[in-house]
Amino acid sequence: MIPRDPKELVELARGGSRTALARLLTYVESNGPAHAATASLAYRVPAPYVVGLTGAPGAGKSTLTDRLISCALAHGSFAGQHDFSEIGVLCIDPSSPFSGGAILGDRIRMQGHATNEHVFIRSMATRGHLGGLSLAVPDALRVLGASRFTFALVETVGVGQMEVDIASAADTTIVVTNPGWGDSMQASKAGLLEVADIFVINKADRPGVRETRRDLEQMLDLGVHEWRPLIVETVANTGVGTDELWAAIVEHRTFIEDGRLDEHRRTRMKKELDKVLSALLRSKVADLAHGVSYDAQVDALLAGTTDPYRAAETLLAES
């Protein structure tokens, strides 16, 4: 029998129990006391080093993730300064209602690694977490950390604000593009440019690689970078370029761990705290809207005896 107590579960997960780990991840996908207790334990342990991948559906993120798992397995134990030896993988699809190990189409391939004791792969979806996936993912990464995972890959499908938000909460953020990308994603470029540490032009055996690289370089030329994002060409299907991508990840990790990691993590922690604060306040608004005073204020508004600013101040003062 697997226990329900988060503390016992963390101990089992540290000892290698995948069932215990899966239950902890289910806890952080939901709300309530089990979530609070799990978060309380998980945030006491350092986070794993996190690489995030984002990009449009079909760009090849899952195949690349699969390749990166192989790289981490090959180099992780003798990488010297960096530890990539225990690998947690979170596959995030904000549009999907599935979670808890539901593996979708492209991701089946990755499951070749699933039987490896050093690899743990899980799909995540929002179940009712206070702040949705953008809060559940950091919590899940902490749970992986508390379960001895030192390295995590987070793959998000899509290039919306939420996906970029999730992927950019990583230590190293990879934006996966394809040849010809310049045309189709004009609108999202600005946001992606800001978060990318590494651009991958995947499917680089197709025409248009040179133009896409030139477009990216030109956009990068417009900015001032402490770290100028690297551009790597890959063909994930055949493995071409994936060693170079791995080298780019190691290079970026070396760069930010050279005195920048503390600042980086402080910034990230602030963002996370702000998200939790906002989520708590949102739930307060929802609570207020169910109170008796709320209806009275709406009546007053309709009668023209108050305005929304005064009404809101009144409600907040009463809460």
Add this chain to the structure above:
Amino acid sequence: MIPRDPKELVELARGGSRTALARLLTYVESNGPAHAATASLAYRVPAPYVVGLTGAPGAGKSTLTDRLISCALAHGSFAGQHDFSEIGVLCIDPSSPFSGGAILGDRIRMQGHATNEHVFIRSMATRGHLGGLSLAVPDALRVLGASRFTFALVETVGVGQMEVDIASAADTTIVVTNPGWGDSMQASKAGLLEVADIFVINKADRPGVRETRRDLEQMLDLGVHEWRPLIVETVANTGVGTDELWAAIVEHRTFIEDGRLDEHRRTRMKKELDKVLSALLRSKVADLAHGVSYDAQVDALLAGTTDPYRAAETLLAES
């Protein structure tokens, strides 16, 4: 000399002073005591009947708005049951930093009506209003109401969440599309379907009208409607179909004023109150982030002695 006191300004605006009205609108675009005082006065007067238009840039919203002003001028004074006689027009471009009468390209045409004493046209942009444009626009509509305007047109550029949010706060919401629209806006369809009372297929002299109408009808067939959105074909440039659009607006107004307007306005007022509550709470979060306790909580997070949920609760309890 134009006074600065909102109360005097409202009196002048009711008497027909455009300068006074412009100053009041500037007040509700910003934060502070003048905004609060203006809102307090404006919400004591019934809101005008509001028609909102939204749609992608270039769909022809400004030309349609121009046509609708003409329709309101032609029918307004003898429409019998409805009053369309005093027309306020707000042009909203969330991406533009201009406001206060800055008239952009396409909108110059509309200025043909600007000298009419029954028409008032104004561009709006956010200046620092607590909740941005989505709060400033309802306030501005109330200011128009307090200045005797009985009918308002709100035109927003774009189909993002904010634009849809602004346009759908109207009594009648018009979504402006073009032939071939089905292909390009797949992603936004769901949101637009929910808010539209009337779909316009503008530029209906171009190919693809029948397919676009069929796509819209099919999507509408999937829903259950108390009011099934009307679909009107127009060529705003030549005026074709604009009388039919006007008739659709009158039909919808008659529909919702037949016992539904109170409920409709209560729902809208609740949404507005919730927005103000959220904005106030957001500014609280911002205040918290500048306090000493905040830094202490971030330190504790980095030291692994708390978690973001506990830290947020602590900060809120102290605030």
